[in-house]
Amino acid sequence: MSTQSTATSSRWERFRDSYLLYSFKRDLIAQTSLLIFVVMVLAALLAPWLAPADPYDLAQIDILASELPPFWIDGADPQYLMGTDSQGRDLLSTILYGMRVSLVIGFGAVALQATLGVCFGLLAGYLGGRVDAFLMRLADIQLSFSTLMVAIVVGALFKAIFGGATYSDYAMWLLVLIIGLAEWPQYARTVRASVLAERSKEYVDAARVMGLRSRRIMFRHILPNTLSPIFVISTVQVANAIISEAALSFLGLGMPETQPSLGSLIKSGFDYIQSGSWWITLIPGLVLVVLVLVINLLGDWLRDVLNPRLYKG
Template structure:
C-alpha cells in the first residue's frame, strides 16, 4: 500500500502537469490565494469574529461603522459594519462560503447534465443529437444571465417566501446549473464525435459491450480534459451569475449573506459615505473570480500542449 502510494506520488512529481505548475508563478499565486479563500470560507464559523445569523450578536447602533484606520472606527470591527450592524469581516467569510457552495454546486449540476446530454448527442447521433443540440442552440441564443433571470423570477413567483430560506442556495444551484449546461454539452459532444471513430470503440463493440458501458466506461474518460478546463471557468461564471441575481433581488436575501447580496445591501449607502459595505465585498468577489479564471487559463494551456508556452 505504501509502495503504491509513493509510486503514485513520484509519478505525479514527474508529470508534465506538476512540471508546468512549478514553473508558472501566476498559477502558483492564484492557487495559493484560492486555497486560502476556500479554507477561510470552509472554516468561517471558527474564523469569523461574530455569527451574522445570530441576532443576539447584532446591534443596530453599530451600523455603518467604518473600517479600521478611519475616523469613527471600532477595533472590534476591523472591516467595519454594514447597515444592519453586522461585522463585515464575518459576513464576507460566510458570504464567500455561500458563493463558493453555489459556484461548485451549479458546476457539478451542469457537468452532470452536460456530460449526459453531450455523450448521448455525440454517440447516438441522429434524431437524439438533433433534438438535444437544437435545445442547446435555443438556450445559447439567450445570454446565460437572461435565462437565469427568467428561471429565477419563475421560482420566486412560484415559491415566494421559500426563496428567503436556506432552500435559496439549492434553488440558485438549480437555476444556474440549468442555465449553463449547453456549454459543457457541446464541448463533450465534439470530443465524443472524435473519440467514437477510434479503434478502441470498434473493439468494444466487437466484444459485445453495451452502449452505456462504451459511453461511460470507454469514451467518457477520454473526454475529461476539456471538461476540467471548461468546468474551472464555469465556476467563476456561476459565482458571477449568483452575484448578479442577488444584486437584482432574485438570489440570496440580505439576511443570508453571499458576496452578491452583500454588494447589493451596501449599494444604497455609497452616496451617504458608507462605501466599504459594497466596495470590500466587491473586491473579494473580483479577486475570487480572477484567481479562478487565471487557473482556468493555465489549465487550458496545460491540457493542450500546442497552446503551452511554459
C-alpha cells in the same frame, strides 16, 4: 508491499514526473493564484470559527453600530476590523459567511452543469442521428435564454407557488438549479465534439467487437479521454457561476440580505455609497474580484498545460 500500495506509489510517481506538476512549479502566477484560492476557500469553510460574529444571529447584531468604518479610518471601532454594514453586522464576518455561500453556489451549479452537459454530450456524440439532432437543438434553445431570464421565470413561479418566505429559505439551492440549468450546453457541445473525434478510433471499435454495452463504452472508455477540456471549462464556469450569483443578487433575484453572499453584500451597500459608507460595497466587491481573478488565472494555466498544441517540451 500490497498491490494497492504499489498502485498508489505508481500513481504518485507518474504525477511527480508529469508535465502538469513540472509546469506548475515553473509558473509563479499559478502558484500564487492557487495559494490565494486555497486560503479563501479555507477561510470560507472555517467561517463559524474564524468570523468574529455570527451574521445570522440577531442577538449579535447592534443596529446602533451600523455603518462604522474600517479600522484604518477615523471613527472606527476596534471591535469591527472591516467596519459594519447598514444593519450593524460585522462586515468581516458577513464576507466570510457570504464567500462560503458564493462558493457553494459556484461549485454546486458547475456540478449540475457538468452532469447534464457530459451526459447529453456523450449521448449526442456517440449515438448521433436523431438523438444528436434533438439534443443539440435543445442546447440551442437553452442558449437562447439568458441566466437572468431563467432566474426571473423560475423565481417568479417559485414565489407564486410557495411564497416569498419559502423562496428565501431555499434561495441558495434555487440559484444552483437556475445557473446549472442555464449553462449546461457549454459542456454538452464541448464533450460532443470530443466524442465525435474519439468514437472512430480503434479502441472504441475493439470495445464494440468485444460486445461491451454502449453505456460502458461511453463512460469507461470514451469519457476519460475527454476530461481535459471538461476540467478547463469547469474552472471558467465556477468563476462565471459566482459572477452570475452576484449579478442576480444585485438585481434582487438572488440571495436575500438576511442570508449574505458576496452579491447580496454588494447590493446592500450600494445605496450607501453616496452617503460615505463606501466600504459596505467596495470591500465585498474587491473580495469577489480577487476570487474570480484567481480562478480565471488557474483556468488559463490549466488550459495551456492541457492543450498539447501549446506544449513546449
